[in-house]
Amino acid sequence: MTSTLSANLKQRADYTHKHNLRTGRHGWLRLTPAYSVKMVEELIGAMERPACVLDPFCGTATTGLSAAYHGHSAVTTEINPFLVWLGRAKTARYSHRDILRARDACVAALSLVKRGKISPALEPPIHNIGRWWTPESLKFLRTLNAAIDETTAQGTSERTLLRVAFCRTLISLSNAAFNHQSMSFKTEGVQFALAIATDQCGMFEDDVRFVLCGAEENPTGSCAVIEGDARDLPQVLKTRFELVITSPPYANRMSYIRELRPYMYWLGFLVNGRDAGELDWVSIGGTWGVATSRLTEWKPRTQCHCGKKLNEILERISHQENANGVLLANYVAKYFEDIWMHLEGLRAVLSKGARIHYIVGNSTFYGVLLPVEEFYADMMRTLGFEDVQIRPVRKRNSKKELIEFDVSACWRAAI
Numbered sequence: 001m002t003s004t005l006s007a008n009l010k011q012r013a014d015y016t017h018k019h020n021l022r023t024g025r026h027g028w029l030r031l032t033p034a035y036s037v038k039m040v041e042e043l044i045g046a047m048e049r050p051a052c053v054l055d056p057f058c059g060t061a062t063t064g065l066s067a068a069y070h071g072h073s074a075v076t077t078e079i080n081p082f083l084v085w086l087g088r089a090k091t092a093r094y095s096h097r098d099i100l101r102a103r104d105a106c107v108a109a110l111s112l113v114k115r116g117k118i119s120p121a122l123e124p125p126i127h128n129i130g131r132w133w134t135p136e137s138l139k140f141l142r143t144l145n146a147a148i149d150e151t152t153a154q155g156t157s158e159r160t161l162l163r164v165a166f167c168r169t170l171i172s173l174s175n176a177a178f179n180h181q182s183m184s185f186k187t188e189g190v191q192f193a194l195a196i197a198t199d200q201c202g203m204f205e206d207d208v209r210f211v212l213c214g215a216e217e218n219p220t221g222s223c224a225v226i227e228g229d230a231r232d233l234p235q236v237l238k239t240r241f242e243l244v245i246t247s248p249p250y251a252n253r254m255s256y257i258r259e260l261r262p263y264m265y266w267l268g269f270l271v272n273g274r275d276a277g278e279l280d281w282v283s284i285g286g287t288w289g290v291a292t293s294r295l296t297e298w299k300p301r302t303q304c305h306c307g308k309k310l311n312e313i314l315e316r317i318s319h320q321e322n323a324n325g326v327l328l329a330n331y332v333a334k335y336f337e338d339i340w341m342h343l344e345g346l347r348a349v350l351s352k353g354a355r356i357h358y359i360v361g362n363s364t365f366y367g368v369l370l371p372v373e374e375f376y377a378d379m380m381r382t383l384g385f386e387d388v389q390i391r392p393v394r395k396r397n398s399k400k401e402l403i404e405f406d407v408s409a410c411w412r413a414a415i
């Protein structure tokens with residue numbers, strides 16, 4: 001079945017985060033698990049009048065920003081405080097005065113850096129920081145960070161905009177490579193050459209220009225980004241929604257913390273590795289640091305709602321020949337328990353007739369295919385959703401069995 005599907009599907013770079021890079025504010029920061037604004041717009045475009053749109057797994061606010069640009073009122077929830085900050089920065093309205101102030105603050109900050117009139121800020125406590133930046137780049141970033149603090153006041157839009165630009169610069173100057181599914185490191189020679197060849201102040205200026213260009217394009221609608229847990233929606237949200245477009249964490253053991261670490265440490269959202277593990281543990285699908293050891297001990301809280309089909313898969317994954325089989329079977333079981341809790345609560349914040357779209361990818365563990373889309377569809381049906389559909393969207397990579405789907409359904413009941 002999967003191979004027949006895959007034969008007719010393409011990888012579609014326009015349906016990935018790559019499409020966002022040159023799309024104004026959507027391209028402010030690159031985050032691999034972000035989905036394509038094009039895919040969201042195709043779904044939002046079907047709404048003929050302003051609607052209340054929800055994205056419970058906000059990430060970089062692709063849905064929220066797109067909905068606001070189309071004149072809708074969006075609300076998003078996100079568990080990671082850095083992404084909450086970024087989502088608010090991306091969806092805010094900026095006046096002409098805000099833009100001029102940010103431009104002036106950039107000139108003032110770079111003047112301090114160039115004249116050597118400011119001491120570098122403390123080094124962020126990133127493990128093995130020398131792997132990320134050369135000593136020259138690190139010193140520049142620390143000095144620029146201090147200069148931004150000096151020339152902008154806390155809580156102002158100019159500080160926010162310069163910090164977004166700073167995030168762009170710090171990642172461009174880093175040794176991070178994005179040629180894999182997630183982030184890895186370039187070889188040292190490449191980074192060294194970049195450090196020598198780069199006009200670092202000019203790079204920051206370019207990044208500020210790019211960010212301000214996006215900031216000038218204000219949305220006509222609105223988006224509120226709420227820091228909260230998608231498993232507690234009835235407690236977190238006070239309104240009801242007509243449309244949900246979201247991509248929940250994938251069941252593929254990819255930790256968002258891994259890629260977000262540099263930004264989170266530089267901006268003070270993380271101060272040590274232990275906190276990174278704690279945040280990953282409270283996030284759905286997290287397995288970074290302490291989250292991995294806790295998973296080994298984890299026991300289900302609720303009866304498995306995915307039934308016999310999931311149990312059979314868990315047994316195959318946890319087979320004794322698979323070195324980390326028990327851990328990974330627990331990972332998968334917890335993932336579906338968390339998503340069940342989320343979908344169960346979601347019903348209370350939907351208007352009658354609401355349509356929901358979940359963009360999800362399937363996964364494999366030790367060669368065992370996990371048909372994530374089928375489990376989502378089963379859970380939706382069990383919870384009373386109607387008209388449940390599974391639509392294949394694209395192939396995720398060259399492996400023919402890995403596919404991304406839009407699992408959609410309609411909520412007709414009233415709770």
Ligand SMILES: C[S@@+](CC[C@H](N)C(=O)[O-])C[C@H]1O[C@@H](n2cnc3c(N)ncnc32)[C@H](O)[C@@H]1O
Nearest residue numbers: 034035057059060062078079229230249283284
């Ligand atoms: C696949 S990403 C979403 C990407 C997003 N569609 C975008 O375009 O950037 C999933 C997001 O869910 C967030 N998340 C994980 N567990 C959560 C929870 N319990 N409540 C709310 N957000 C959560 C993660 O931090 C991550 O940002």
